[in-house]
Amino acid sequence: MGLLNIIRRMSLREKLSIREIARRTGLSRNTITKYLNAGTIEPQFTTPERQSKLDTFAEKLAGWLKTEADKSRKQRRTLKQLHADLVVLGFTGHYVFRQFASRLDITGISRREFIELAREVELRQS
Numbered sequence: 001m002g003l004l005n006i007i008r009r010m011s012l013r014e015k016l017s018i019r020e021i022a023r024r025t026g027l028s029r030n031t032i033t034k035y036l037n038a039g040t041i042e043p044q045f046t047t048p049e050r051q052s053k054l055d056t057f058a059e060k061l062a063g064w065l066k067t068e069a070d071k072s073r074k075q076r077r078t079l080k081q082l083h084a085d086l087v088v089l090g091f092t093g094h095y096v097f098r099q100f101a102s103r104l105d106i107t108g109i110s111r112r113e114f115i116e117l118a119r120e121v122e123l124r125q126s
Helices: 005-010 018-025 028-038 055-069 079-088 095-102 112-125
Strands: none
Touching: 005 018, 018 028, 055 079, 095 112
16 A cells, blocks of 8 residues: 555544654655645556566476476476576576576476476466
8 A cells, every 4th residue: 555545544534633644654744744735646657568587588498397397306407407507598687587486486396286387388488
């Protein structure tokens, strides 16, 4: 919930004074008054569609996931190994890969779930 909504709720629903709102939020009384008098709606920003750093490597990663699905748990490559292989291919992201991998959670899933996730990666690519 945005700050403007919190200030309005405190003022209109909870019937708090401007001084009490300022004390609770840590903002000055002038700022609280300005927000209440403005009557503007808090802006809703949309994030533009962007290509992920991982999109160019999605096909290769999907192939790796398929081959890893056939292996036993102890023989699968770790996320560090998969990341190292992607870096060799020219991948420059670190956080993006970890975020993607954490969504997949490759290390603690069954073989069936692993194959389903590999299919999802393929579908995202096409």
